[in-house]
Amino acid sequence: MRAVCSLSLVLMILVILPTVNLAFGAEVGEYLDRRVEIWNLFFRMMVVAFTIGAVVSGTMIWLVIRFRESNPKATPTKYEGTGELDRYE
C-alpha cells in the first residue's frame, strides 16, 4: 500500500510539476537566468525530498508508536523464548 502511494506520488510529481512549470515559467528575457533554472530545480528536488521524507518519517513514527513494548496492542513476537533471534532466514 505504502509503495503504491509513493509510486502515485512520484507520478504526480513527474507529470504535474513540469506542466505547472510550463504554465508559469515565463521567459525572463533574451538570455537564460541561471537563478530561475537552478532554484526551480532545487524546489522540485525539495518537493521530492520532503514527500519521501514525510512517507519515511511517518512510517518510522508509526512503527515506533505501534510496536513499542508499552503499546496496549503489543503482543509477544513468535520468536520470543525460542532462542531463534539469531536464526537468519
Added chain:
Amino acid sequence: MKAPENWIDMSEHSHWPEWVYIGVVVALLVYVGAEAWNIERIVEHIPEDAELITVTAQQWFWSFEHEDGTKEIGELHLKQGVPYKFEITSKDVIHSFNIPDYLVLMDAVPGRINTIWFVPVDAGEYEMQCREYCGLLHYNMRAKLYVEKA
C-alpha cells in the same frame, strides 16, 4: 494487521515489498538525475555574444579585467541584461569565485582557466566572496558587484 502477516514470518516472508521499494527509489533517482542533467546542460551553454571578464584571485582579494582593458580591484561594475563570461584563474592558491545571489560559483585554480557565465538581471549591489579555504583572511576575501541600470 492482516497484510503484514507475511512480513513477520521471517523464514518465508515475501520479498516483493522490498523490490517495489527499490523500484521506487531507482525511479526517483532516474528522475533526479535526468532533471539535473537537463538543467546543467541548459545552464552551461554560453551565449556567443557574452562579454569577457578576466577574474584573478590572489590571497586575499579579487581583481577583474574587462574586455576593453579596464581593471578593477575588489569591485566589479557590470551592465544589467548583458551576458558576461568570466575567465577565472588564480595567482597563488585555490580560491573559489562566488556571487551567491546569482548562483555563480567556479574555482580559481592556479595554472588553469575556468569559465562560467551569467546575466545580471536586476540592477543593484551584490556581494562576491571566496568559497574555497585559502588561508588567513579567507573569511574576508570579499568584493562588491555593482549592476548598473541598462
Added chain:
Amino acid sequence: MVLELHKPRPIWVIMFSTHHTDIGLLYMITSIAFLFLGGTLALAIRAELFFPGAQIIADSMTFNRMFTVHGTTLIFLFILPFAAGVGNYLVPIMVRYKDMAYPKLNAIAFWMIPPAAALVWLGFADFTWYAYPPYSVISAPAPAADMWIFGLKILGVSSVLGAINFIVTILKCKHPDLPLSKLPLFVWSIFTSSLIILVAIPTFAAALLMLLTDRLGVSGFFNPAVGGDPIAYQHLFWFTFHPEVYVLVIPAIGMMYEIIPRFSRKPIFSHSSGVIAFVLLAIVSFASWAHHMYATGMTFTVKTVFMIGTLAAVPASAMHVFNFLATMWGGRIKFTAPMKWSVGGIALFFAAGAGGVVNSAMPLDFITHDTYWVVGHFHLFVMGTIAFGSIAFFYYLFPYITGRMYNEKLADIHFYLSFVGAVMVFFTQHVLGLYGMPRRVFDYPAIPEWIVMNQIATVGAMIMGASMAIFLYNMIYSSAKGKPANMDDPWGLGGKYYYPYQRKNPRH
C-alpha cells in the same frame, strides 16, 4: 568474559596485552576521549560564530587550526578507532575464534594511534582536513603541516594493518561450521569496510608522500609554479576519502544491525539483502569521488558520469533503511538507550541521504558547494548517523565491559538532548548554506538571517555539548558505582536472547 571492573587488573596488564578484547577496550576508550576533545573544539567554533566578529578566539589562524584539528580528530581518531575497537571486541567472538588472526599486529595497529594523535594535536595544522595544494604546499605554516602529514601517514598505515587483520580473521579463522553468508551483519560490515580501506587508503598514502616532497621542494607534483597540477591531488584525495565515507558509515550500520533485531525481539528482516547492500556500497563507493570537485572546472561529461556514480550508491543505503524498518515492523520494541540511539540514527541517516541526493544534482552544486549546506549534510552522517550508532553500541556494550548497568534516566536525557541539538545545528546549517554562507569562515558579514541561524546552530551545539557532559558523567559514575547488570539479560528483553558475550551463543 571481560569484566574489567569486577576483576580489576593493573592498567599496564591491559595496555600491554595483545588479547582482542583488551585492544578493543583501548581503542574504544581512546576514541571516546577524542570524541570529547574534538567536540570541545566544535563548541569553541560554534561559540565563535555566535556573533559576527571575533568572540572567544583570538585570530582567524587559531580558528582555522581549530576546525582542521576538529575534523581530523573526529574522523581519524574517533570514528575509525571506535569501529576498529568494536570490531576487535566482537569479530573474533562472532566468527568463533580465540583472538584476532595477528594479535601482535593488532596491538601495533592500535599503538600507532597515540603518536599520530600527538603529531596532529601538537602540530595543530591549519589547512583543513583536505590539505588542498597549492595552499598546503606553499602557504601552510611549516612544522604543523608536516606533523599533520606524518600523523595521517601513520594513521593510514594503522588502518591498513587493522583492515588486513580483520579480513584474515574473518576469512581464514572463522569456525568451519559457519558459512560466510551466515556471518552476522556486523561482521559483514567490518569485512566490507576493511576491504574498502585496503583499496582506498594507499592512494591517499601516495598523495601524502607527494605532498611532503612538494613541501620539501624536491618535487612539484601539485605545485603549478613548477608545472604541477593541484587538481591531481584532489582526485587522489577524494578517491580515498569518498570511499572512506562508507568506511565510516558501514560499521555504524552494522552496529545498528546488531541492536535493532534484539530490541525488536525479531530476527533481521532480510539478512541477505543486508549483505548485498554492504557489498554493493563497497563497490559503488569507488564510482563517485569527483562529485566533491564539480566546481573545479570539470567538463559536463565528467560531471554527468560522477553524478550517476553518486546516485548509484543510494539504492544500497535505502535497502538498509528498509531492512531496519521492516525488522521493527511487527516486533515488540524495547526502547532503552541502544534502541533509541539506533532509531534516532536511522532517522538522521535518511535525512542525510536525502540531502546527499539533492547535493549530487550537478546544477545544485552552484548553491551548496562549500557552504554550510555541506557542513550540515555531512555532519548529519558523521554525527547523526555514525556517532549515534556508535553511542548506541557503547551503551549496548557497557554492561558487557563493566558488568554494571548505566543509568537509564541519564541515557534518556542524553539521547533527547542530543537529538534535538543535532536537528537544531545541522538542519539550520543546511538553510544557512542556502543563504550562501561559506564554510571555514572565522567571521561573517552582519546579515540578520545569518546571525539568527548561526545563533540557533550555536545553541543546538551547546545543548549537544551539555548532553555529552551527562554522557561522560553517566559512563564514569556507572562503571564504578552503577547497579550490577543482570548478565544474562541486561535490558530484560525476556526469553532466550543471545548477547555477544555469551559464549554459548551457537550463532556467534
